[in-house]
Amino acid sequence: MPSYYLEVTDANDVKEAMQYSNCSGTRLSIKNSGHDYLTRSSGKGTLSLWTRKLQNLTYSPAFVPSGCQTSYKAITAGAGVNFDEAYEFAHQNNVTILGGYSPTVGLSGGWVMNGGHSVLSPVYGLGVDRVVQYKIVTPDGQLRIANECQNEDLFWALRGGGGGTFGVVLESSHRVEPTISFVAAIIKFTSNSTNVLPFMDIIVNNTVKWSQEGWGGHITGDTLVNVSPLLSVAEAEESLADVIAYAKAQGGSATVENFSSWYSFYEKYVTSSSVSVGVTHFAGSRLVPQSVFETAEGRADLMDFFKLLLANGQTPYIPVVGPVLYNYTEGSTSASPAWRQAIWELGSGSTWAWNSTLETREEKIATLQNMTATLERITPGSGAYSNEANAFTEDWREAWWGDNYDTLLSIKNKYDPTGMLSCWKCIGWEESQANSTCFVAFP
Ligand SMILES: Cc1cc2nc3c(=O)[nH]c(=O)nc-3n(C[C@H](O)[C@H](O)[C@H](O)COP(=O)(O)OP(=O)(O)OC[C@H]3O[C@@H](n4cnc5c(N)ncnc54)[C@H](O)[C@@H]3O)c2cc1C
Structure with a gap:
């Protein structure tokens, strides 16, 4: 765990923390929601910069990234804004922002900087495809704007190279869509020792077809919750006919319904599927x-994998x-x-x-x-x-x-030549640093 936390309220807090780190040798870590499965928002003995209090949210129907010509419909969010807040704000402004399947993951932190998927990604792309600008303090203490027209190398690195690596992001701006309507299918049945594999077989055999129909969502051994902005309810029922019939034959249920906004789906299905805390x-x-x-x-390989999973007691x-x-x-x-x-x-x-x-x-x-x-x-x-x-x-x-690793490493070395920021298996990390993290190298 970090030894100290600093509640970041503006760029100056970050600059001073960086100066302190330079003078004292204290390592920094950056924490937003703390959801990172790889513990990259933590670090033994670090001074943690906590960004949750950066709560600004603005919508611009014609956002022009600084120094550029092109304009986008965009939402700009402080680095502490989570999806619950971003979805509600987008809904109030009659637009749709892409984000994760969780109220509490952050919009501007590790989600977007590592890729950022959404159930709408099959049609609308990943988080990294939709971010158009970052404001960031780099380890030399400079407040920078990174977009397609300035600090382009940093902008590219922040679209996939990971959080906690290139500086402390203060806010990010994301292209948004108008309010979209889409169809959602919620299919479930009670699993037993024999009915999961036939379900997976139908799924594996339909996946390429479904991908062309815009379906995205989550599938487990006995549930399928998928959405598509490209189909009507009738088309969706036809597309999923095999899997609907199978679930019903197992005594399960299938609901195919239309939603007139992401927010109504989010309220009905995403908030209720939140995972428990502390697991x-x-x-x-x-x-x-x-x-x-x-x-x-x-x-066949995929089916063998599912057999192995089930044999291990997993789903x-x-x-x-x-x-x-x-x-x-x-x-x-x-x-x-x-x-x-x-x-x-x-x-x-x-x-x-x-x-x-x-x-x-x-x-x-x-x-x-x-x-x-x-x-x-x-x-x-x-x-x-x-x-x-x-x-x-x-x-x-x-x-x-x-193949992007080497270029990302050279950008890391350009903006953070002394290695002020490091986290578990982030760009520039070496196995020799394992002892200062929560994990040990394995095996
Ligand atoms: C319940 C749950 C649901 C999830 N659902 C999805 C999903 O639907 N789609 C998906 O793609 N992923 C999902 N994830 C994974 C999620 O994207 C990652 O856990 C992600 O790292 C969370 O980012 P965060 O900023 O909220 O968390 P944190 O743990 O606070 O930070 C993650 C990383 O980003 C860095 N970071 C955070 N803020 C900043 C900043 N301001 N500047 C620089 N670096 C920063 C941290 O140092 C750390 O390295 C889910 C995770 C959980 C626990």
Whole structure:
């Protein structure tokens, strides 16, 4: 845990903290919501800069990034604004802002700087595709604006290179859409020892078709909650006919309904699915490209993976969030290039009770390592979303950033030459720094 917390209220607080860090040698960490699964918003003995109190929110129908010509409909949010606040503000202004499936994850921190997925990402892109400007204090104590027209290298790095690495972001501006209507399908049944795999089989065999129809959402072993802004209710029912019939045959239910705004869906389904506080959860996901679904071998590999999960007493967890239909400009962001081929993020996590023994923890992590290795074998050349990846991923530079890593490292060295900011497996991190974090290197 950090030794001290500083509640950041403006750029000067950050500048003074950086000066203090330079004089005293005290390391800094940056915390927004503290949701980071890899504990990157924490750090032993650090002075933590807590951004939650940066609460400014403005909407501009013609936002021009400083020094640029192009204008966008955009919301600018202070670095402490979370999705609950951002969604409500967007709703009040009759626009839609893309964000995560959680009220309490922050809009301007680790979510957007590492990629940022939404159930609307298949059509509208990732968080990194929609951010148009950051205000940031870099480790040399300079307040900078980063956008397409100034500090372009930093802007690129902040669109995928990760939080806690290049400086302290004070606010970010995001392109928004008008109020959108979309169809939502909520399908569920009670699982037993035999009915999960046939459900997954239908899903695996329909995934490419569904991806072309704009579907995004979450799938587990016995639920599917997906949305598409491209289909009517009748088209949606036809598209999902097999899976609806299967759930009903298991005594389950299927609701397909239209929503006239993101906010109404958010209030009905997202807030109610919030996870409980204080759970120890190790994520372990991998991005699954379209090519895996296109061969019989790839589909069989996925089914084998699900069998293995179930044998381990786990259930499948699939965010369907790949930006399949988004018109991406090649190279415009620094997030893993694997996102651009991905349809699924496929998860296998781990969890333990607070009082579990070291032996239990080691066993759980060993299983997680095994599952990650299996997923890597099924998806060669793909990557992972670091926010929800296995913290102990061995080849993390390649998995999380691919060919972008070396350029990100040179930008890190340009803006933070003394390495004032460092976090677990962030750009520039070395295994030798493991002892000053919450984890130890594993194995
Ligand atoms: C319940 C839950 C639901 C989630 N749902 C989604 C989802 O739907 N989609 C998705 O993509 N991800 C999701 N995630 C993952 C989420 O994106 C990551 O946990 C992310 O790191 C959270 O960012 P944060 O800024 O809120 O958290 P924090 O833990 O505070 O910060 C995360 C990282 O960003 C850095 N950081 C934070 N603020 C700043 C700043 N102002 N300047 C510089 N660096 C900063 C921190 O140092 C740290 O490295 C979810 C996580 C949880 C726990």
